[in-house]
Amino acid sequence: MIRSVGRTGPIKVAALVLWELRFDLLAILAIAALMVPIPDAIQAESATAVLSVLGIGATIFIGFRNSNAYNRWWEARTLWGGRRRHCSGHCARPDSG
Numbered sequence: 001m002i003r004s005v006g007r008t009g010p011i012k013v014a015a016l017v018l019w020e021l022r023f024d025l026l027a028i029l030a031i032a033a034l035m036v037p038i039p040d041a042i043q044a045e046s047a048t049a050v051l052s053v054l055g056i057g058a059t060i061f062i063g064f065r066n067s068n069a070y071n072r073w074w075e076a077r078t079l080w081g082g083r084r085r086h087c088s089g090h091c092a093r094p095d096s097g
Helices: 009-020 022-035 040-045 047-092
Strands: none
Touching: 009 022, 022 047
């Protein structure tokens, strides 16, 4: 975890994000490398298609990661709520002793 946010803070954050997305970025680059045509005449015509496919791929990868993060957050929230209900139930009961 990044604790200091000095002059190099944004660089550390960018490096951390790139490190976490390394496999996704490599997959996108591999797909793009397969889709880029070799001849220059065709390359100029399909440049927009390659960029749109890259955008779609990045959207799918980032959306999947975002969905997983939300599911983890929701699970933690429900577990924490259950723990709070359990503890408040014990605190509300008078001692039987």
